[in-house]
Amino acid sequence: MTEQTKPMMEHSEGSPGYGTFVAVWAALVVLTGLLVFVSHFGQKAAVWGLLTITPLKAGFVFYFFMHLKYEGPLVKGVVFVALGTLLIFFALTYADVAFR
Amino acid sequence: MGWMVEASTSARGADKVFLVSLGISVFFLVFITALMIYFVIRYSKKRHPKAENIEGNAWLEITWTVIPLLIFLSIFYYGWTNFDYTRNPPRDAMVVNVLGRQWAWSFQYPNGKVTSVLYAALGKPTRLDIRSADVIHGFFVPAFRLKMDAVPGHVNTTWFEPTRLGSYDIECTVICGVDHSYMLSKVVVVPVEEFKAWYFGGDDAPEPGKGLGAEKSSVAALSAGVAEAPVLALLRAKDCLMCHSVDGKPMVGPTLKGLYGSTETVVSGGKERAVKVDDAYLKVAIQAPEASIVKGYPPTMPPAALSPAELSQVLDYIKSLK
Amino acid sequence: MSSQASAHEEPRDDFGAKLGMWLFLVTEMILFGGLFIGYSYMRSKYPAEFHHAGSELNATIGILNTLVMLTSSLTVVLAIVSLQRGEKGKTVAFLGATLLLAALFLMDKGIEWRGEIGRGLYPDAPHLATLPPGEQVFFGLYYTMTGLHGLHVLAGMGVLGWVLMRVARGQISRDNSVVLENAGLYWHLVDVIWIFLLPLFYLAA
Amino acid sequence: MSAPSATASTSEPSFLVDQGPRHGLLAWLTTTDHKRIGLMYLAAMVTFFFTGATIGIFMRLVQLSSLSHMMTAQTYNALFTVHGVIMIFLFVIPGLPAVFGNFFLPLQIGARDVAFPRLNLASWYFFMAGAVLAVTSLFTGGGPPDTGWSFYAPFSIKTGTNVTLAVFAAFVLGFSSMLTGVNFITTIHRMRAPGMKWFRMPLFCWSLYATAWVQILATPVLAITLVLVILERLFGIGIFDPAKGGDPLLYQHLFWIYSHPAVYIMILPAMGAITEIIPTFARRTIFGYKAIAFSSMAIAGVGSLVWGHHMFTSGMSLTGDMIFSLLTMIVAVPSAIKVFNWTATLYKGSIDFQPPLLYALTFIFLFCIGGLTGVMQGALAVNQHVHDTYFIVGHFHYVMFGGTGIAFFAAFLYWFPKMFGKMYSRAWAYAAWFPIFIGFNMLYFTMLVLGLEGMPRRYYHHLPQFDTGHVVATVGSWILVSGLLILFGNFAYALFKGKKAGSNPWGGPTLEWTTASPPPKENFATIPTVTGPPYVFPVEPRP
Structure with a gap:
């Protein structure tokens, strides 16, 4: 209502088209394949895959599908606080x- | 804390931390309260009709941020050192296995002796390995300022070195069911020679700690089996009384009072049926309990190893409990 | 949003609605976060058991479901694009596809659960009780986490179905696309959670 | 607020008068007006508070040795569980944010309502549903739960009592709390009046903002923990059951990840209310506005990281013990900052010693005892002795009752004329203070002493050496309750027979005092424009 008119403009102009999202989807499928592939190299590789590729995939979904890329600092901050809190937990x- | 007994080395350490933090706390409390009262009187509407708008003072803010921080951090450090002490038992400590269960403590010594009262030798470190058989209990000796939970699936360790002869309360501090507040015992601290005499003696070795006031407590009287019917001692020895009361109180298992002659619903093989409690049923229920568990109770009773003579003695006793 | 009788109608606050939705998603993230904490706690306690128990699951179905889930996320985001371009027919089609994919996901899940339950791998099963404790915990977590995720899929289907109906009736259009966007946000979060569940359970072996 | 540009016209009817198509009770139950929802919370909560207090009285009676036979141990265990559940989930956690937050947040930031009015009503229904479930759990299934409000596994998954339903009730209540949090954050971000910059917000709003974040970030963890307990009881999933490889300590971690921050959900809005009261009656601006605002956020942040101090005796790793003890000490600092700032706000003021100020200063005193005993038990060596004893019971009653409870009364005394347009008897408000203060300290200070002597909490039966202490505490509880009855009797009387209160009886500086008492449905005839900081004195008289 007041000074936050800035984020209101969001995606109305220059909003991405079908192509962008299909490309992101393709990347997600490829990363899934990579994750499955990596996990065949034993427990250690599987854990590393889990810790690196999975957050990357989730990041893609957040950033593109959930339009985080096009949001203002407030929404980004909200997500950041949530993830930060979880990390600290x-x-x-x-x-x-x-240390048990 | 003059009015409380310090009976171990850890108690002394804990009390020092307590007194220091208490002193700081009282100082702050008195300071703030006095200031508030003074301001309210000094700057009341009558005495001070025109208020001054003071919006803040950066230096003052910094001062009262940094000083409390430093004080609190030093309290932390002081508390940590004395805590660390209770968590690192010396290597020569005697290891006692403490087992908590609903609703009693038992103590097993390295030579296999098991007691319901913890015996400890004056000036000798005793290490406690604390376990639980069912739910969480808290092992607490106020006179030692010592507390450690008994958590099922974990072995928690602490230790103490008694500095005073006497008998001190053990209490359970984590809610563990209906008789939580009766899950009491005693630590009996005796001179080393007395402890050795009991420890290395046979089954008939004299109980240590007589004349320390231990027997005055109702708990100790219960545990020592003073003036108990022999059959009650038998039931206690076979751990029956851990789960069954003789006075009608509900515990883990059904009470024995008024049991004989009553009709109970039992579950056997997944089916329910009504049973009249008689000699035949009781014999089965004692020797092969898993076959027919009374509805509403957990199927946790182990078969009791009783000789035929003992069994008939127990049956007679149950009949007598109207 | 204020009451109908109001003499002072508030202007609709689309950004506020979206902010509220994100804050709600924060609670969902933390909700599952609690389970992830539980999972990692238990996995660090029983690494070998988790490894072994993971091999009991059917990784193929898990991977297949991941693809289904990712695709359904794509169709939702495409539905938003088409709505903003005013292509109502496409929006309806994309949302319909999402619902179909979601149903397919749940069907897969159902088949999978049935298989495992048939093999006696469910909480309190006599067979499961014979396995080492860590594996019992693994299956406890598996059913809890996939089950809770399944419930979210179901809820998401409800929301998207409702949105689909309103788009078809013309009650949601490019002027108030925020409703669809918020429904989409929810669906993507469900997708993200599944992205994590795949390696935690199916690829643990 | 220096010269807010707009005020309500007195001609508009108050929000208490039905204005929609519906009338009477139905109009209330379907309202989306934040003020009405606030009052509906208030009605529910006062009821729950007195229910919980009555249970507390019975718990005290049992501790008189001669009366210990009035109930069985099982009943006693049920009572302290129910007392805890009611007081914590139905009164202290939602108390200030749901009642005064709902009522005054929009008024203080110059808005007509919260961001999502219908969601706000839904929160109230979730709250009531949770309350109904909690009450139902007492009379169904295996009887009232006997685990304590903390529902510690594995006892909570083994006991035959009705834990499942009680836990589900808490789950639903958590939902209500989360949705309120979502609503408040959005409201504060989006609905502030023109010119109401962040650092022009009243500090009560800051505290609500911090609280709302904790509600959002911590409550879901409780929700999932409770779901796990339910699944454990229904299906035996084994995550907390040591027989199946589960770990009771995991339960404690998850439970306290929420339930410690919950303490800050309870205390932050209380601190906010106190921060409103003190400058009003000192007739001067608050000392250190930004320090107080930031300390609210700091408490919310660091307070979420100290849950492990409930587990010092549980067998947590020594590293864990050390880190959590350290963080516990750090979280005490922002609370100390607030106390110093409040005290400094009295300095060189022109103090009008009205009942709200008396209760606010009482809050500071009692909260100091609560906070300082908290610091004492944050020290590991001391904690080992006092953990799970009456010392803890005394400590958290000082914080939750002496803190949040007294702040609730202070806030009620402060805002009562605004909410109802009536004024209570000030003489009786002073009179009620004496029994409350004396009874409170007799009851809870004695508990601190009993705890040091080694009296464990949740004991139906106590050892004879604690007799005297229990008698003193029980007598204290009677005095305390008689004070509470006077206080609330005064409110009830004023509700019907009170003298009319003007729109600004205290000379309050913030926006809610610029509108009529009680406020009209739309709060303000025109949305005010804010031109300066919130606590500016002297307040210009309204035209």
Whole structure:
């Protein structure tokens, strides 16, 4: 209502077309294939795949499909805070688990 | 804390931290309260009709951020060192296995002796490996300022070195069911020689700690089996009384009071049926309990190893509990 | 949004609606985050058991479902593009495709669960009780997490179905596309969660 | 607010008068007016508060040794569980944000309503549904739950009592809390009046903003934990059951990841309300506006990271113990900052010692005791002794009752004339203070002492050495309750027979005082334009 008129303009102009999203989808399929491929090289590779490729895929969905790319700093900040909090929850739980 | 007994080395450490943090707390509380009261009187509407709008003072803000931070951090450090102490038992400590279950403690010593009261030798470190058989319990000795939970699936370790003869309360501090508040016992601290005499003695070795006031407590009286019917001692020895009461109180298993002659619904093989409780049923229920569990109770009772003589003694006793 | 009788009608706040939706998604992320914390806690406790139990699952169905899920996410985002371009027919078609894919996903899931339950791999099953404790926990987590995800798929289908109906009736168009966008956001989050579930369970072996 | 440009015309009817097509109760139950929803929360919560207090009285009675036979141990265990569930989930957590937040957030930022009025009503229904479920759990299934409000596994998955339904009730209540959080954050971001910059917001709004973030970020963890307990009980999924490889400590982590931040959900809005009251009656601007605003955010942030201090005796790793103890000490700092700022706001003011200020200062005193005892038990060596004893019970009653509860009363005293347009008897409000203050300290300070002596919490039966303490505490509880009855009797009387209150009886500086008492349905005739900071004195008289 007030000073936040800036983010209102969002995607109305220059919004991406079908092609962009199909390309993103193709990338996601390829990454899935890569993940499955990597996980055949034993437990360690599977865990590394889990820790790197999966967040990358999730990032693609967030960034393009969920239009985060086209959002203002506020929505980006909200997502950042949520993920940061989760990360800290993990870290502090591991402060216990990893040192038992 | 003058009015409380410090009976171990850890208690001394904990009390020091307590007193320091108490002192700081009281200082802050008195300071803030006095200031508030003074301001309210000094700057009341009558005495000070025109307020001054002071929006803040950066230096003051920084001061009262940094000073409390430093104080709190030093309290943390002080608390940590004394805590660390209770978590690192010395190598020469005697290891006692503590088992909590609904609703009793038992203590097993390295030589296999098992007691329901914890015996410890004065000035000798005792390490406690604390386990639980069912749900979480809390092992708490106020006189030692010592507490450690008994968590099923975990072995939690702590230790103490008694500095005073006497008998001290053990209490359960984590809600564990209906008789949580009766899950009590004692630590009995005795001179080393007395402890050795009991520890290395045979089954008939004298109980240590007589004359320490231990027997005055109702708990100790229960545990020591003073003036108990022999059959009650038998039931206790076979752990029956861990789950069955003789006074009508619901526990893990059904109470034995008024049991004989009643009609119960039992579950056997997944089916329910009504049973009149008589000698035949009780014999089965004691020796092969998993075959017919009374509805509403967990199927956790182990078969009790009783000689025929003991069995008839128990049956007579159950009949007598009207 | 304020009441109908209002003399002062508030201007519609599309950005506010979207912000609210994102905040709601935050709660969903943390909801599943709690389960992920539980999973990693247990996995660090029982690495070998998780590895072994993971091999009991059918990775092919898991991967297939991942592809289904990704594609359904694509169709939703395409539906938004078409709505903003005013191509109503396409929007309806894309949303319909999403619903079909979602149904396919649930069907796959159902077949998979039936297979596992048939093999005695479900909580409190006599067979499962004979397995080492870590594997029992694995299956407990597996059913909880995939089950909760399945419920979200079902909820998402409900929302998208409702949106589809309103698009077909012309009640949602390029002027108020924020409704579809918010429904889409929800669906994508469901997709993201599945992206994580795949390696956690199916590729753990 | 220096010269807000607009005020309500007195001709508009108040929000208490039905204006829609519906009338009477139905009009209330279908309203989307934030003020009415706030009052509906208020009605529900006062009921729950007195229910919980009555249960508390019975718990105290049992501790008089001569009366210990009035109920069985099982009943006692059920009572303290129900007391905890009612007080925490139905009163303290939602108390200030749902009642005063709903009512005054839009008024203070110059808006007509919250961002999602219908969602707001839905939150109220979730709240009531949760409450109904909680009450139902007492009379169905295996009887009322006996696990304590913390539902610790594996006891909560083994006990035969009706834990499943009670836990589900808490789950639904969590939903209500989350949706309120979503609503408030969006409202604060989107609905502020023109010129109401972030640092022109009243500090109560800042505290609600911080609270809403905690509600959003922590509550879902509780939701999932409770779902796991339900699944555990229904299907035996084994995640918390050690017999199946599960781990009770995981339960504790997940539970406290929510339930410690929940403490800050309880206390932050209370601090916010106090921050409104003090400058109004000191007739001067708040000392250190930004410090207070930022400390709210800091409490919300760091407060979410200290849950492990509930687990110092659970067998957590030593590293965990150390990190959580350290963080616990750090979270005390922003609270200390607030206390210093409040005190400094009294300095060189022109203090009008009205009942809200008396209760606000009482809050500071009691909260200091609560906070400082918190610091004491944050020290690991001390914690080992006092954990799970009456010391803890005393401590958290100082924070939750002495803190949030008293702040609730202070806020009610402060805003009552605005909400209902009536004024209560100030003499009786002062009179109620004495029994409340004396009874409170007799009850809970004694608990602190009992805890140090080694009295464990949740004990039906206590050892004889604790007799005296229990008698003192029980007598204290009677005095406390008589004070509460006077306080609320005064409110009830004023509701019907109170003198008319003007639109700004206290000379409050913030926007809610510029509109009529009670406010009209649309809050403001025209949306005000804000030109300066919130606490500017002297307040210019309204035309």
